[in-house]
Amino acid sequence: xxxxxxxxxxxxxxxxxxxxxxxxxxxxxxxxxxxxxxxxxxxxxxxxxxxxxxxxxxxxxxxxxxxxxxxxxxxxxxxxxxxxxxxxxxxxxxxxxxxxxxxxxxxxxxxxxxxxxxxxxxxxxxxxxxxxxxxxxxxxxxxxxxxxxxxxxxxxxxxxxxxxxxxxxxxxxxxxxxxxxxxxxxxxxxxxxxxxxxxxxx
Numbered sequence: 001x002x003x004x005x006x007x008x009x010x011x012x013x014x015x016x017x018x019x020x021x022x023x024x025x026x027x028x029x030x031x032x033x034x035x036x037x038x039x040x041x042x043x044x045x046x047x048x049x050x051x052x053x054x055x056x057x058x059x060x061x062x063x064x065x066x067x068x069x070x071x072x073x074x075x076x077x078x079x080x081x082x083x084x085x086x087x088x089x090x091x092x093x094x095x096x097x098x099x100x101x102x103x104x105x106x107x108x109x110x111x112x113x114x115x116x117x118x119x120x121x122x123x124x125x126x127x128x129x130x131x132x133x134x135x136x137x138x139x140x141x142x143x144x145x146x147x148x149x150x151x152x153x154x155x156x157x158x159x160x161x162x163x164x165x166x167x168x169x170x171x172x173x174x175x176x177x178x179x180x181x182x183x184x185x186x187x188x189x190x191x192x193x194x195x196x197x198x199x200x201x202x
Contacts, residue, residue: 001085003134003135003138008023008132008134008135009021009023009081009085009134010023010132012053012054012074012077012078012080012081013077014070014073014074014077015069015070015073019054019074021053021054021078021081022052022053022054022055023081023132023133024130024131024132024133025125025131025132025133025135025136027052027053027133028082028133028136028137029106030052031049031052031053031078031082032082032106033106033107034048034049034052035049036105046075049075049078050071050074050075050078053078053081054074054078081133082133084133084134084137085134101183102181103153103156103157103181104149104153104156104181105181105182108181108182109149109152112147112148112149112152113125113140113149114126115147115148115149116143116147116148116149116150117139119147120143120144120147121139123139152175152179155172155175155176155178155179156176156179156180156181158172160172160173160176
């Protein structure tokens with residue numbers, strides 16, 4: 001899908017039937033935080049994801065005639081939508097020591113995200129009634145390198161190497177400590193957990 005010429009999706013197809021979804025950026029952020037919540041079991045996350053996007057609670061699935069197979073496809077459709085229509089998971093990560101970890105968090109970086117949108121786009125995310133998740137994602141990726149959020153992400157993503165000067169090493173280590181995120185699970189673990197959760201949910 002090309003967002004320059006195609007209408008952005010506000011429905012998802014599940015086994016040949018089209019269902020409206022909550023496509024606002026807040027839903028995407030809530031889903032991201034939901035999947036990162038280590039206090040929830042995987043089955044709880046998937047159930048909550050269905051409720052977030054489709055408004056589906058356990059008692060509503062039979063009401064809408066959804067089978068177990070439908071729910072599997074619905075969950076996969078959610079994940080596709082969350083990724084912005086990309087087949088591969090697409091987020092900001094740094095890679096080092098054989099690991100891939102996030103360099104941005106919607107919860108921890110919320111003030112910087114809010115300030116960046118207000119400054120660069122003139123959009124007050126507190127006031128906007130609706131902004132499609134994919135538009136929000138595109139605008140996040142279009143943020144200027146000079147904004148505070150972009151600089152913080154750059155600090156987190158930069159690998160301290162032996163080629164750096166002593167001052168450069170000290171600077172980036174200080175910035176990494178100052179803007180450190182809670183230690184996340186690596187990407188391979190997250191993908192494995194998603195697949196395990198799909199199996200456990202049914």
